[in-house]
Amino acid sequence: MTAGGSDTAAAAPARFLYHPDLTRWSLSREHPFRPDRLQALYELLTAWELMPDGAVLAPSPLRAHELERVHDPEYVRAVRRLSRGDRVDDPRRFGLGTADTPVFPGMHEAVREVCAASVTAIEAILSGSTRRAASFAGGLHHAQRDRASGFCIYDDASLAIHRALDRGWRVAYLDLDAHHGDGVQQAFYEEGRVLTVSLHESGRYLFPGTGHGYELGTGAGRGWSVNVPLEPFTEDAAWLEAFDAVVPRALAAFRPDLIVLQAGADGHRDDPLADLCLTVRGMHDAYRRVVELADRHCDGRLLILGGGGYRPYAVAARAWAQAWAALIGRDTPERVPDAWRERWTEPDGTTPPAAALDDPDRYPPQPRRALIHGHVRAVARRALARLEPIWAETAVGATPTQEGTA
Amino acid sequence: MLVRDIMTRPVVAIAPDMPIDDVIVLMGQRQLRHFPIAEDGRVVGIVSDRDLRTVGSAHPKSRPGVKGSDPVRDLMSAPVWTAHPLDPIDEVASLLRAHAIGAMPVVEEEEMVGIVTSSDCLDALIRMTGVGGAATRIEVELPNRPGELAGLLTLIAEHGADVASVLTTRSELDVAGFVLRVGTIDGRGLALTLREAGYEVTWPPERTTEEA
Structure with a gap:
């Protein structure tokens, strides 16, 4: 696609997808996935005066049967029936009614709204009305074609990416969640117009057990599924080094028209579900890098999604505030307002930290730091050794898609 | 096989x-x-x-x-x-x-x-170690006597999770080690349940909550 006629778009505000309906649902009482963290984020950004006029955008409804683009009709039917209290034979075969994804009234509508938010966000970019948008309610990257998985019922990221493919755009999907982005990778495993890159705690130790370095994509998608499985207890410096080693090269080889970032915040060392040891400072640095890469490779076009984050306020909301600040080119204040901290105490009763970025001396270094760092470096090197020859082949005679982007 | x-x-x-x-x-x-x-x-x-x-x-x-x-x-x-x-x-x-x-x-x-x-x-x-769909790895050490694994699997079933595979890591006179792949994203939640029931869970590791 071409880069002309963009002055108004550059000046247009980034869009923040928000509606109270996106925050009010929950999978069950006490469930670790807390959609109200979006409200906590919104209130923090408002308190910090980082929510410019005209930024907030409410989701527009999905098209008829749009969910069926990435999900089996039978599965969508089952979710809809359970959502209104009707019986479904053996819901567990759809991954529903499990410990991870219990059945709850209104589940279809709630998660469809999340999908609508992410699709509305990407449409704002596709239409040229802005270059940057965020849908922190989204990033449900585990949902499978025919079943719910890992707290995810519908795959909003893949739905949004399909909208971009409809216009002939090439999409780079970058997944920084602690868990492998298996649903999105699978949805585009044979697709040459979508690059998926996932940095995650190794499947050897963590759900969903996939995302090994030898998962490269097949057919036209060969070389466009990139996986960097990390050791448990990986810290900021090693994580950022792996990012720097792999992500810029992958983007340069692929030449995207748009980057979609899944900004799952469960890689933080305080997250109760995973074992990476990142801090909000490291995440902040990664978000800044993604914005720079979007500027370098695709005229700044960037959609940020949420994802995991099971310290919902103390970590997820605080980290995503940094992502949003990077997206609008601002810095946050150094301190989190006390009123916000008191209002958004964690489910376990702790108060979120006062520092916007984590204080470096808050956490002692991991005992096996050097060993882990060395392993992470080796994993990144091995990934490139596999991928670069494939990219080099693909680059010969490859023509970027030009049509349909006006 | x-x-x-x-x-x-x-x-x-x-x-x-x-x-x-x-x-x-x-x-x-x-x-x-x-x-x-x-x-x-x-x-x-x-x-x-x-x-x-x-x-x-x-x-x-x-x-x-x-x-x-x-x-x-x-x-x-x-x-x-x-x-x-x-x-x-x-x-x-x-x-x-x-x-x-x-x-x-x-x-x-x-x-x-x-x-x-x-x-x-x-x-x-x-293939044997990587079987099944999306799953979390749980490692346990059980006393080496009849019924211990059955009790563990029953508790996991009551928790609402499927077991995708079970592997033995070691079997000694009094202790046997197992690696299970369990169909839940919340491995720590399950580990907590198992620990509360008295099981020795060696992965995921126990975490001390840090003060804010």
């Missing part, structure tokens, strides 16, 4: 009078590392890529006096260790290791029906 589930077939077998030079060419073309040698459908020997590559060299395993123009009969190893299609693969794997060999022809009723290699065993092992 049995040998018949993992063996390679059909087998590329060669006649004992084929010149060694021709076997070397064939091995390069077929990208194989072992050739059984058959006469009237019966296995009479086997050659490996190392046997072939060391012909006429100073390699200590080289057979003295054997040249490339000689028949492969002069180079082959005989008699041959063979497997049966119904052998369990763990038995075949331990035989391969015990005799320091890389492949065994599979023979049924004196007829060669396939070949099983150490790579086949490794592939089978990868």
Whole structure:
């Protein structure tokens, strides 16, 4: 696609997808996935005066049967029936009614709204009305074609990416969640117009057990599924080094028209579900890098999604505030307002930290730091050794898609 | 899993009078590392890529006096260790290791029906450890007495999670270690439940909550 006629778009505000309906649902009482963290984020950004006029955008409804683009009709039917209290034979075969994804009234509508938010966000970019948008309610990257998985019922990221493919755009999907982005990778495993890159705690130790370095994509998608499985207890410096080693090269080889970032915040060392040891400072640095890469490779076009984050306020909301600040080119204040901290105490009763970025001396270094760092470096090197020859082949005679982007 | 589930077939077998030079060419073309040698459908020997590559060299395993123009009969190893299609693969794997060999022809009723290699065993092992859909790894150590694993699996079922696979890591007089792959993203939540019930969970590790 071409880069002309963009002055108004550059000046247009980034869009923040928000509606109270996106925050009010929950999978069950006490469930670790807390959609109200979006409200906590919104209130923090408002308190910090980082929510410019005209930024907030409410989701527009999905098209008829749009969910069926990435999900089996039978599965969508089952979710809809359970959502209104009707019986479904053996819901567990759809991954529903499990410990991870219990059945709850209104589940279809709630998660469809999340999908609508992410699709509305990407449409704002596709239409040229802005270059940057965020849908922190989204990033449900585990949902499978025919079943719910890992707290995810519908795959909003893949739905949004399909909208971009409809216009002939090439999409780079970058997944920084602690868990492998298996649903999105699978949805585009044979697709040459979508690059998926996932940095995650190794499947050897963590759900969903996939995302090994030898998962490269097949057919036209060969070389466009990139996986960097990390050791448990990986810290900021090693994580950022792996990012720097792999992500810029992958983007340069692929030449995207748009980057979609899944900004799952469960890689933080305080997250109760995973074992990476990142801090909000490291995440902040990664978000800044993604914005720079979007500027370098695709005229700044960037959609940020949420994802995991099971310290919902103390970590997820605080980290995503940094992502949003990077997206609008601002810095946050150094301190989190006390009123916000008191209002958004964690489910376990702790108060979120006062520092916007984590204080470096808050956490002692991991005992096996050097060993882990060395392993992470080796994993990144091995990934490139596999991928670069494939990219080099693909680059010969490859023509970027030009049509349909006006 | 049995040998018949993992063996390679059909087998590329060669006649004992084929010149060694021709076997070397064939091995390069077929990208194989072992050739059984058959006469009237019966296995009479086997050659490996190392046997072939060391012909006429100073390699200590080289057979003295054997040249490339000689028949492969002069180079082959005989008699041959063979497997049966119904052998369990763990038995075949331990035989391969015990005799320091890389492949065994599979023979049924004196007829060669396939070949099983150490790579086949490794592939089978990868499949066994990586089975199932999305899952979290849980490691436990149980007292080595009847019913302990059953009790653990019942508790996991009550928690609402499916068990995709169970592997043994060690089995000693009083303790047995297991790796389970369980269909939940919240492995720590499950680990907490198991710990509260008195189980020794070694992965995921216990975490001390840090003060805010």
